[in-house]
Amino acid sequence: MSDVVVRAPAKINVHLGVGPLRADGFHALHTVYLAVSLHDTVTARPGEGLSLRMSGEGADGPGLVPADRTNLVWRAAELLARHAGVRADADLEVAKSIPVAAGLAGGSADAAATLVALDTLWGTRAGREDLLRLAADLGSDVPFGLVGGVALGTGRGEQVSPVLAAGRWHWVLGIAGEGLSTPAVYGELDRMRADGRVPDVTGPTPAEPVLAALRTGSTTELAAALANDLQPAALALRPDLRRALRAAEDAGARAALVSGSGPTVAALAADEDSAVRLAAELAGVGVFRTVRAVSGPVPGARPVS
Numbered sequence: 276m277s278d279v280v281v282r283a284p285a286k287i288n289v290h291l292g293v294g295p296l297r298a299d300g301f302h303a304l305h306t307v308y309l310a311v312s313l314h315d316t317v318t319a320r321p322g323e324g325l326s327l328r329m330s331g332e333g334a335d336g337p338g339l340v341p342a343d344r345t346n347l348v349w350r351a352a353e354l355l356a357r358h359a360g361v362r363a364d365a366d367l368e369v370a371k372s373i374p375v376a377a378g379l380a381g382g383s384a385d386a387a388a389t390l391v392a393l394d395t396l397w398g399t400r401a402g403r404e405d406l407l408r409l410a411a412d413l414g415s416d417v418p419f420g421l422v423g424g425v426a427l428g429t430g431r432g433e434q435v436s437p438v439l440a441a442g443r444w445h446w447v448l449g450i451a452g453e454g455l456s457t458p459a460v461y462g463e464l465d466r467m468r469a470d471g472r473v474p475d476v477t478g479p480t481p482a483e484p485v486l487a488a489l490r491t492g493s494t495t496e497l498a499a500a501l502a503n504d505l506q507p508a509a510l511a512l513r514p515d516l517r518r519a520l521r522a523a524e525d526a527g528a529r530a531a532l533v534s535g536s537g538p539t540v541a542a543l544a545a546d547e548d549s550a551v552r553l554a555a556e557l558a559g560v561g562v563f564r565t566v567r568a569v570s571g572p573v574p575g576a577r578p579v580s
């Protein structure tokens with residue numbers, strides 16, 4: 276069996292409606308995921324036992340992405356092996372372009388790519404439903420990593436269904452120097468709701484406005500409908516993000532929002548040329564570590580031919 280190479284995309288949430296904290300420690304979500312053209316690549320080779328190497332964006336900081344059994348990639352491999360009743364034998368290599376702890380679901384993309392790569396390497400022939408179930412066990416965003424495109428996420432985000440989108444949108448991602456912890460941002464939102472800094476809710480904000488905007492294909496309508504309930508919490512933990520959002524809007528973005536739990540800022544550009552100009556401008560303002568022009572929707576985890 277020869278090497279299997281699979282790439283999986285980063286996501287942004289064009290709508291993130293967060294309900295109250297559930298008894299299981301998660302929040303009920305109504306979210307709309309959009310997969311964008313920033314990918315990690317997982318290579319799976321035959322091996323004895325499991326081994327894992329990480330390279331690229333953010334992989335070299337001490338302890339940032341541990342290449343051990345706590346890594347979501349390692350857990351994906353063990354989960355698929357157990358499910359299929361095969362030995363977890365593989366040499367895995369993850370080449371990262373998606374920054375870690377950025378609100379772009381990079382770790383989830385890696386896990387989704389690993390499930391697809393090892394399903395092929397091991398010939399386990401897990402069905403789509405099985406892979407989606409295993410993905411949901413690994414993390415709320417992992418099923419979307421398999422599906423890609425544009426999808427509505429419900430439950431804790433793990434129940435995904437495709438959404439009709441009539442366009443392709445150009446974005447600039449402004450990536451901050453230091454990541455944000457997803458549980459910390461959800462925790463801050465709970466505190467803000469409890470002490471009245473933001474209105475309390477009985478359920479997640481519905482995604483209808485953004486779903487309607489996606490169907491029209493209009494950038495203006497999408498810009499007006501973007502929403503992220505986690506944004507006030509991310510801003511409370513990282514006040515400098517306010518300046519980052521303002522910089523994106525001043526530089527000509529149609530709209531800008533925090534991606535997921537942050538701290539990445541996703542700036543929606545009018546078109547591809549505007550995205551290139553916006554990226555150059557944002558790179559110059561000194562608030563971001565890296566700036567990337569991307570577009571989406573793009574497909575989910577799939578083999579590279």
Ligand code: C5P
Binds near residue numbers: 300301415416431461
């Ligand atoms: O599912 P995942 O492992 O990515 O979630 C990481 C953390 O983010 C959870 O432990 C929880 O604190 C928070 N979370 C949440 N509600 C969700 C998804 C994630 O509170 N729907």
